[in-house]
Amino acid sequence: MLKSLREKNLGILALIIAVFFVGWLEQVEPGGVGITELTFGIFTFNTVVRIGILTIVVVGLNILVGYAGQVSLGQAAFYGIGAYVSAVFTVQAKALGIPEAIASAWIWPWFLMLLGVLITGGFTWLIGRPILRLKGHYLGMATLGLGIMIFILFRENFAIKPSTVIITGGLDGLPDVPRLSIGSYELWPLHRYFYLVWFFAVSAIIIGRNVVNSRVGRAMRAIHGSEIAAEVMGVDTAKFKLQALVMSTMMASLAGSLYAHFQAAVSPTPFDFVASLELVVMSATGGVGTIWGAPLGVTIILGLGEFLRANLHFLGAGSEVEPIVFGLILILIMIFMPEGIAKQITKLFNRRKSNQQTPEVSA
Amino acid sequence: MSPPLLELNNIGITFGGLTALEGVNTQVSAGQIKAIIGPNGAGKTTLFNIISGIYTPTVGEVTLNGEIINGQEVSGLSPHHISEKGITRTFQTIRLFEGMTVLENVMVGQHQKTNAGFFAAAFRLPSALQEEQRIEEKAMALLEQFDLADRAQEVATDLPFGLQRRVEITRALATEPKIILLDEPAAGLNNTEGHELMTFIRKIRDSGVTVLLVEHDMEVVMGLVDEVLVLEYGRPIADDVPTAVQSNPEVIRAYLGDE
Structure with missing residues (x-):
């Protein structure tokens, strides 16, 4: 038990070292030799930041789907709530009557990040209980519907009367979301923001890992295994399902705020139904029921997307061929690694280890 | 009477x-x-x-x-x-928790005897760790009592049928x-x-x-x-x-x- 824990900490340590290495390369020579060259042009530094942001969302989703066994097909909407809370209350501060002194304080966007997390958590806490009474496909339908409803709120041109200020910006979204800063230290250029994003991503992985390896995680896995058996063992299944949902949506919201300040703009499209499905695909590719599956799945799906975009020109109309190849690769992954890539790697590793041990035993 | x-x-x-x-x-x-x-x-x-x-x-x-x-x-x-x-029970069709070891299954039975929440778990507070150790020992003692200790680290659903039934009963007994x-x-x-x-x-x-x-x-x-x-x-x-x-x-x- 202690040994396996040390191995897991080794993974975290390796990730932290990798983060500092990639950040340092960009820092010493922006645009010079960096992650792009190291990965043969597949990952730009920009993509690595996006991987960090989405890792936070998918860690939460993995806990909800992989551990607690509750499907969410609307996770992108919660990601969107964070992004929109951060964008609306900074960009539209004046129109909303927020005093200049508050809106221009460096701490204001950080407060909004927290506010977004609390709003999202509070909202899902309120609606979670009735929704989580549904099981399987029905829960999928309900979360899908919820996601679409929230998406429509982003897309609509809400205006405060009598003025005609548009709150969400409708389909065009909101431009000019400010960068984050700590005091007068701006978390920009990108390498500074990169460290911030990956600080949250690594924290999400550590917290996620701690939660699943605890009493709480055990209760969730029990619910996944058999809800009724978990109940008679004394597990308040409704409570733990709700906690998993609230935790996952709060993580999504946090990531959404990070996304808004990264893009310096928000628009509805990244939070639509397709985006929710993409999150599920990332989660499944990496492996539901593993925390490490989250960064792996996000990296593979984003990397695959970038790679296909860059390399399918010769087939002509790239934009149409790309999704077909993408879908094909996903099908192959699911056929040959139904449990996801993280578990496949663990299996290979274990097999090699036991192969090495066998001769010693027989000798 | x-x-x-x-x-x-x-x-x-x-x-x-x-x-x-x-x-x-x-x-x-x-x-x-x-x-x-x-x-x-x-x-x-x-x-x-x-x-x-x-x-x-x-x-x-x-x-x-x-x-x-x-x-x-x-x-x-x-x-x-x-x-x-x-009052606890077992089921006619065995309902062990899939993918969990025998020990983990039995530890779920101790759920009510512990109270670490999300926060304590997320930050591995000492109280949560002590609690974990306590129920792990307790679960192991139960497994020993019912001759299942050598199977503790195996995935419960991989065991022979008769043993699965015993694990299910032991898990129920863990609720005391x-x-x-x-x-x-x-x-x-x-x-x-x-x-x-x-x-x-x-x-x-x-x-x-x-x-x-x-x-x-x-x-x-x-x-x-x-x-x-x-x-x-x-x-x-x-x-x-x-x-x-x-x-x-x-x-x-x-x-x-x-x-």
């Missing part, structure tokens, strides 16, 4: 127009092994589902130590509340119940496993846990139990010591049919 540990008062339940149970009265005293037997479809598992809080009876109530724990007026008590009050309900514990076991199970059940009773079990096969339980409740078509037809039940003409008719 001390009051019964568990009492069923005039239990009845209907699903749609179908009456599954009607007028079931019985008592279980502390330290007993009691069996509920009856032909297929007699309502044995339904009765277990009522006692463990999965169903609420249409009429009647279940009391534990004189306190009503299930019935129309207390509806809202979930199975986890009932588990907390000291007053009463354990065993739903057809001998189903699917071969002769040797069946005999091992009988010894196992006596061991449970000797450790101070009252046992209520459902059995399909009358012969299996006769040498083991103190009392037998016989159900037929949802109605009790006998409730007595095994020897009396065996010679009860009603019971003989139910099992062998009219001549």
Whole structure:
């Protein structure tokens, strides 16, 4: 038990070292030799930041789907709530009557990040209980519907009367979301923001890992295994399902705020139904029921997307061929690694280890 | 005589127009092994589902130590509340938690004895870690007591059938119940496993846990139990010591049919 824990900490340590290495390369020579060259042009530094942001969302989703066994097909909407809370209350501060002194304080966007997390958590806490009474496909339908409803709120041109200020910006979204800063230290250029994003991503992985390896995680896995058996063992299944949902949506919201300040703009499209499905695909590719599956799945799906975009020109109309190849690769992954890539790697590793041990035993 | 540990008062339940149970009265005293037997479809598992809080009876109530724990007026008590009050169970079709080791399965049984929440777990607070260690030791002790310690790190659902059943019972015992309900514990076991199970059940009773079990096969339980409740078509037809039940003409008719 202690040994396996040390191995897991080794993974975290390796990730932290990798983060500092990639950040340092960009820092010493922006645009010079960096992650792009190291990965043969597949990952730009920009993509690595996006991987960090989405890792936070998918860690939460993995806990909800992989551990607690509750499907969410609307996770992108919660990601969107964070992004929109951060964008609306900074960009539209004046129109909303927020005093200049508050809106221009460096701490204001950080407060909004927290506010977004609390709003999202509070909202899902309120609606979670009735929704989580549904099981399987029905829960999928309900979360899908919820996601679409929230998406429509982003897309609509809400205006405060009598003025005609548009709150969400409708389909065009909101431009000019400010960068984050700590005091007068701006978390920009990108390498500074990169460290911030990956600080949250690594924290999400550590917290996620701690939660699943605890009493709480055990209760969730029990619910996944058999809800009724978990109940008679004394597990308040409704409570733990709700906690998993609230935790996952709060993580999504946090990531959404990070996304808004990264893009310096928000628009509805990244939070639509397709985006929710993409999150599920990332989660499944990496492996539901593993925390490490989250960064792996996000990296593979984003990397695959970038790679296909860059390399399918010769087939002509790239934009149409790309999704077909993408879908094909996903099908192959699911056929040959139904449990996801993280578990496949663990299996290979274990097999090699036991192969090495066998001769010693027989000798 | 001390009051019964568990009492069923005039239990009845209907699903749609179908009456599954009607007028079931019985008592279980502390330290007993009691069996509920009856032909297929007699309502044995339904009765277990009522006692463990999965169903609420249409009429009647279940009391534990004189306190009503299930019935129309207390509806809202979930199975986890009932588990907390000291009644736990196993299932006819084994429901071990998939992908979890034997040890982890048993540790889930200790859920109510711990209280680390999300926050304590996320930041690995010392209180949570101590608690984990405590219940891991407790779970290991239980596994040792029931000869499962060498299987602790194996995935529970990968074990042979007979062992899975024992793990399920051990998991239920980890909730530290007053009463354990065993739903057809001998189903699917071969002769040797069946005999091992009988010894196992006596061991449970000797450790101070009252046992209520459902059995399909009358012969299996006769040498083991103190009392037998016989159900037929949802109605009790006998409730007595095994020897009396065996010679009860009603019971003989139910099992062998009219001549």
